Amino acid sequence: MATKKKTEDTNIIIPPLTIKEFDLHIIGTSPLISHKWSEKAKKMMLDKTMKKATAGKDAKRPCLEYANTLYWLSEKPDLESMSDEEIMESVSNGRFGFPTLAFKASAIAGAYRSNILDKMTTARGAFHIDGELAEIIGKPEIMESNVKIGMGGAEMRYRAIFPEWEATLHIKFNEKAMSLEQIVNLFNVGGFACGVGDWRPEKDGSHGMYKVC
Numbered sequence: 232m233a234t235k236k237k238t239e240d241t242n243i244i245i246p247p248l249t250i251k252e253f254d255l256h257i258i259g260t261s262p263l264i265s266h267k268w269s270e271k272a273k274k275m276m277l278d279k280t281m282k283k284a285t286a287g288k289d290a291k292r293p294c295l296e297y298a299n300t301l302y303w304l305s306e307k308p309d310l311e312s313m314s315d316e317e318i319m320e321s322v323s324n325g326r327f328g329f330p331t332l333a334f335k336a337s338a339i340a341g342a343y344r345s346n347i348l349d350k351m352t353t354a355r356g357a358f359h360i361d362g363e364l365a366e367i368i369g370k371p372e373i374m375e376s377n378v379k380i381g382m383g384g385a386e387m388r389y390r391a392i393f394p395e396w397e398a399t400l401h402i403k404f405n406e407k408a409m410s411l412e413q414i415v416n417l418f419n420v421g422g423f424a425c426g427v428g429d430w431r432p433e434k435d436g437s438h439g440m441y442k443v444c
Contacts, residue, residue, distance in 0.1 A: 249406040255418060257334075259396040261440040263367065264374065264429035265329065266300050266390050294318045296389040297373040302328045302364050322371060327391075328364030333427040334400055334418070335360050340433065341421030348417075358404035358414050369396035390429065397444070419443045 294315040304326040310318055339355060342348045374392040379385050404414055422441035423432075430436030 246407075250403055251406050251411065252401065252403050253411060255400045255402055255415065256444045257398055257400065257418065257422065257441045258444045259369070259393065259439070259441050260422070261426070261438050263329070263369075263393040263396050263427065263439045264390055265302060265327070265367075265371070265393070266429045267302050291387070293373065293375070293387075293389040297391055298322050300390045301325070301371060302330070304328045304364060304366055326366060327371060328366050329398070329427065331360040331362055331365050331400065334365065334398075334421075337425040337427050337431075337433070338414075338417040338421035341424035342417045344424055345420050347420060354409065354417065356405075357409040358402055361401040361403065365398045365400050367393055367396050367398050369393040392438075415443055 292315070295310055295318060298310050298318050298321070301322070305324075308321050310321070313321070335355075335358075339348065339351050342354065343351045348354055371391040371393050374390045376388050376390070377385055378388045400418075402414065404411070419442060422443070425431060425433040426436075426439035426441065428439035431439040
């Protein structure tokens with residue numbers, strides 16, 4: 232009669248994570264261009280993708296287009312129902328942010344392009360930035376630019392630009408995967424090599440650059 236082998240219990244020991252937190256203050260070294268897509272613009276793009284018939288374009292409202300490109304932290308008013316003067320007053324009294332994922336992406340991509348990281352996935356799980364939006368300290372202004380569309384066409388676009396800006400990022404990191412000094416260095420490199428927002432260095436521009444302060 233075959234004897235039944237005795238199985239031994241094995242204990243798997245998982246060392247605890249060492250999570251640390253700190254605030255990283257950054258200062259813009261070139262103007263930041265904000266370009267959040269409005270719900271109306273996103274619907275128009277979706278309709279075009281689905282080949283739906285669309286109505287003719289509305290008359291241009293630069294102030295409205297400009298205000299819709301901002302990431303509102305304060306309560307966003309019903310801009311469509313407001314006059315241009317009311318829109319500009321709301322913007323002057325508003326608080327605005329920028330996606331934290333954009334800052335993280337710039338730090339990781341900049342370090343990878345500068346040969347500081349062998350793999351971008353190494354850093355993606357090593358640290359995280361709290362919140363969806365980081366508050367941008369600065370006064371936005373309206374930016375007018377001529378944008379090419381389709382085959383040889385062009386039109387004027389209006390976006391928000393922060394000529395001078397700064398932000399504070401609250402960062403959590405796994406100390407056993409990456410040190411505080413390494414993370415600070417990633418952001419310093421990323422702010423110079425990649426930047427954030429439209430027309431940043433990563434996209435052959437020079438806007439949205441920053442440094443750690």
